[in-house]
Amino acid sequence: MAASVKTWCRFIAFIAANGLALFCVYLLVIEPSLGLLTRQQGEIEQRTRTLEQVRSVIARNRMIASIDPGQIEAAAQRFLQGDSESLLSADLLKRLRQAADEQGMALNSVALLPPREWFDRRLVGARIEFSGSTKNVVNVLSSIEHGSSLFFINNAKLSQARSPDGAAADDAVSAVIEVYGVTRWPES
Known part of the structure; x- marks a missing residue:
């Protein structure tokens, strides 16, 4: 019976040590990695919006540059x-x-x-x-x-x-x- 209790204690200690090791790996590696990936995804989304705004400004500037100065003057005369x-x-x-x-x-x-x-x-x-x-x-x-x-x-x-x-x-x-x-x- 003493051998059986020792075996169970060793098994429980083994499971506890491995669980603690996995928890430490999660806290030290996985959690910071997930945070980093989340921040990078947010930055990518922000830069995508900024890129769309820049493309819109470029398209608007091209349209404005293509307007005939006579049309601008005619509109101003209104x-x-x-x-x-x-x-x-x-x-x-x-x-x-x-x-x-x-x-x-x-x-x-x-x-x-x-x-x-x-x-x-x-x-x-x-x-x-x-x-x-x-x-x-x-x-x-x-x-x-x-x-x-x-x-x-x-x-x-x-x-x-x-x-x-x-x-x-x-x-x-x-x-x-x-x-x-x-x-x-x-x-x-």
Whole structure:
């Protein structure tokens, strides 16, 4: 019986020693290796995202480089030009007069409106009055709203035009509109 207990004690000591050795190998070799592999995998994923961002920037820069400078200049001309409030207002009024002149109409009254802010952009405004045939008034409004300049009609009041004797004129419309133009981005 004493020999049997010694054998079992030796067997238990052998298992305990081997288990302790395996635990030490795990703590000293496997755990640090797994941590290193996990960190490297995280770095690879981060660098993959960075590489995709760099590829995106390169593709965007190639697209920008391929744009014709004339297109850039044409796009810039959609914004009101001028370095001061008075130059911006003058550019707005000039463009509004051109839109009316293209339809053979004259502006009856022009008044500047206070500037506005919209999505961190400055808008310069004017209130204009004009009258003419329905077709010409529609064409002027369309050229303002859908023309090459970035103009927005804020308020519009249309009414039947009156003749000098006070009678209603056939196919004549009087319009009072508030128009705002978008200024270009400040150069920094």
